[in-house]
Amino acid sequence: MFKIHSRRTFFFVFLCFLLALSDSISAQNSLSRISTVDRSDGKGAVIRYHFSEAVDSFEVIQPAPDLVQMVLYGDIDTTGIQLPGYGDKVNQVILYKQDYGFGVDIYLGQGYAYKADAYPDQNGKHLLVGLTETNYQELDAYSQQFLAKTWYENFEFTEAPTPTTIVDTGSVTDSYNPVRDKLKFDKIVIDAGHGGHDPGNLGYKRSAKEKDVVLSIAKKLGGYIEENLPDVEVIYTRETDEFIDLWERGSIANRAEADLFVSIHADAFTNSSVRGASVFFLGLDRSDRSFEVMKEENQIYADHEVVEDLSEEDLIVYELAHSGNIANSERIAYMVEDQLKNRAQRKSRGVRQKGLVVLYQSTMPAILVETGFLTNPAEKRYLTSDWGQSLIASAIYRAIKQYKQEQDESYSLKATSAND
Numbered sequence: 106m107f108k109i110h111s112r113r114t115f116f117f118v119f120l121c122f123l124l125a126l127s128d129s130i131s132a133q134n135s136l137s138r139i140s141t142v143d144r145s146d147g148k149g150a151v152i153r154y155h156f157s158e159a160v161d162s163f164e165v166i167q168p169a170p171d172l173v174q175m176v177l178y179g180d181i182d183t184t185g186i187q188l189p190g191y192g193d194k195v196n197q198v199i200l201y202k203q204d205y206g207f208g209v210d211i212y213l214g215q216g217y218a219y220k221a222d223a224y225p226d227q228n229g230k231h232l233l234v235g236l237t238e239t240n241y242q243e244l245d246a247y248s249q250q251f252l253a254k255t256w257y258e259n260f261e262f263t264e265a266p267t268p269t270t271i272v273d274t275g276s277v278t279d280s281y282n283p284v285r286d287k288l289k290f291d292k293i294v295i296d297a298g299h300g301g302h303d304p305g306n307l308g309y310k311r312s313a314k315e316k317d318v319v320l321s322i323a324k325k326l327g328g329y330i331e332e333n334l335p336d337v338e339v340i341y342t343r344e345t346d347e348f349i350d351l352w353e354r355g356s357i358a359n360r361a362e363a364d365l366f367v368s369i370h371a372d373a374f375t376n377s378s379v380r381g382a383s384v385f386f387l388g389l390d391r392s393d394r395s396f397e398v399m400k401e402e403n404q405i406y407a408d409h410e411v412v413e414d415l416s417e418e419d420l421i422v423y424e425l426a427h428s429g430n431i432a433n434s435e436r437i438a439y440m441v442e443d444q445l446k447n448r449a450q451r452k453s454r455g456v457r458q459k460g461l462v463v464l465y466q467s468t469m470p471a472i473l474v475e476t477g478f479l480t481n482p483a484e485k486r487y488l489t490s491d492w493g494q495s496l497i498a499s500a501i502y503r504a505i506k507q508y509k510q511e512q513d514e515s516y517s518l519k520a521t522s523a524n525d
Contacts, residue, residue: 133180134158136207138187141195144236149219150194152211152234156181159230161206165223168253170244172486173211173221173234176254181206191378194219194236197483201450208254212483215310218244253492290512292338293330293505294358296368296463297323301348306373308479308489315479316346318488319369322476325498326369334506355466364512365437366471367501368463371488373480380484381452382445383475386434387464433470436511440504441474449500451477474501 135157143150154160154177161179168174188198193214201208211234213219219236220243226233297320299305305315320343327339340361342354349357358366372383438456446453454475464471476497477484487493 133182134160135182135184136177136186139189139198140187141189141192143194148238149236151236152189152195152198153226154232154234156230156232159225160232163223163232165221165234166251166254167221167244167248168251169248170218170241171213171215172253173213173236174254175209175211175223175234176203176206177209177232178206183207191482193217199483210483212486215312215482220244220247253490290364290509291336292340292361292363293365293367294340294342294361294363295323295327296342296354296358296366298368298370298463299348300343300346303348306371306479308371308373309377309482309485313479313485313489315371315373318371318479318494319476320344320346322488322494322498323369325494326367326501329498329502330505333502334509337509351462352466354463355468355471358467358469358471363469365505365508366464366467366469367505368471368473369501370473370475372475372478374478375480377480377482380478380481381454382442382449382477383454384438384442384445384456385459385461385464385473385475386438386456387431387458387461387471430468430470434464434472437470437504437508438472440507441472441501444500444504445474445476445497448503449496451497451500 136154137157138153138155140153140155141150142153160177160181163178164176166174183200186200188200189195191197194217196212196214197210198212199210201210211221213236218239218241220239221234221236223232223234225231297316299316299319301316303316305319307314323341324344327341330337330339340357340363342357343349354368355366435456435458442453442456445451461473464473477488479485479488488497
């Protein structure tokens with residue numbers, strides 16, 4: 106009887122364990138939808154998180170009048186989640202997976218002054234964010250107490266020392282030295298697009314100027330290079346709000362005998378939902394339609410407003426004469442694309458080959474980076490923010506650092522071969 110009773114007890118305990126395990130497995134909280142609705146009194150809006158269970162805990166801050174950020178703690182499943190579409194009051198909601206749960210950016214519409222507060226719904230499961238109308242002065246003062254969160258890993262620079270390969274070149278002839286020196290990667294030209302009377306695109310609701318955004322990113326990029334790669338000289342095509350002709354931009358790099366030319370731009374489109382970053386290197390897409398698009402995009406408006414285009418023959422000749430530069434341009438372009446996607450968390454629109462005048466004039470590896478769409482309200486906020494510009498610049502910097510390391514290793518091998 107004792108053995109039978111013991112077996113029954115063991116079976117009962119084991120069954121309880123399985124039930125508890127089942128409850129634990131099914132305890133993952135599901136977030137199936139985020140919805141928005143205007144308040145009935147017309148003085149704000151409510152954002153609803155449709156959870157299957159109450160969230161473990163949450164935080165809400167408002168670091169800018171038009172940006173609300175939340176932290177959602179817990180094991181949250183967002184598979185198949187439905188996010189709200191673009192609206193005047195709530196432009197966009199973006200989720201970022203974190204080790205502890207999710208980070209959330211809520212971009213509010215311009216022209217509205219809403220103070221955000223979060224609280225559980227009466228059903229005990231859903232989470233609500235109330236947006237209450239206030240005056241802009243009060244909201245601006247309120248938001249200044251918060252520091253915007255970045256949902257990206259390793260944002261601060263913690264550069265590890267770059268391994269240095271020491272090559273004994275004592276027996277290399279003096280006649281080789283000038284050639285050897287030119288093989289070093291020690292000079293880069295950074296080109297901030299547009300400037301002066303050419304503002305570039307004006308962004309969402311004509312609220313930003315491309316020329317200002319890209320100049321800020323260019324200077325941040327140059328600063329990272331000067332701080333972390335002191336053996337590389339940084340040259341800017343422009344450091345102020347001035348107009349530089351497209352042909353002159355490449356000529357600046359040629360006169361400096363630069364090792365890399367990086368042109369920085371911000372994109373635009375008639376549909377404000379289009380977003381993402383692209384990287385271009387020079388070449389000819391063979392389709393007739395692509396060539397016509399290239400000609401449209403290569404209009405040069407100089408002071409006298411004469412329009413010039415690259416011909417198809419120009420690009421074919423360039424490809425034949427600069428095949429090595431094109432290969433290296435493609436290499437660095439993919440490095441930049443990877444960093445923008447993985448470090449800056451930008452949607453990638455890919456690496457593309459196109460006949461762009463600003464790249465054509467350069468006689469070294471050259472790329473053009475479209476950092477995002479200023480005509481997309483969320484990307485406009487990102488690209489005009491200090492932290493967004495810093496992330497873009499640091500992503501491009503890391504790609505340049507990686508490319509320089511490859512070039513330095515190649516230089517060391519060439520120097521060793523010459524010594525032998």
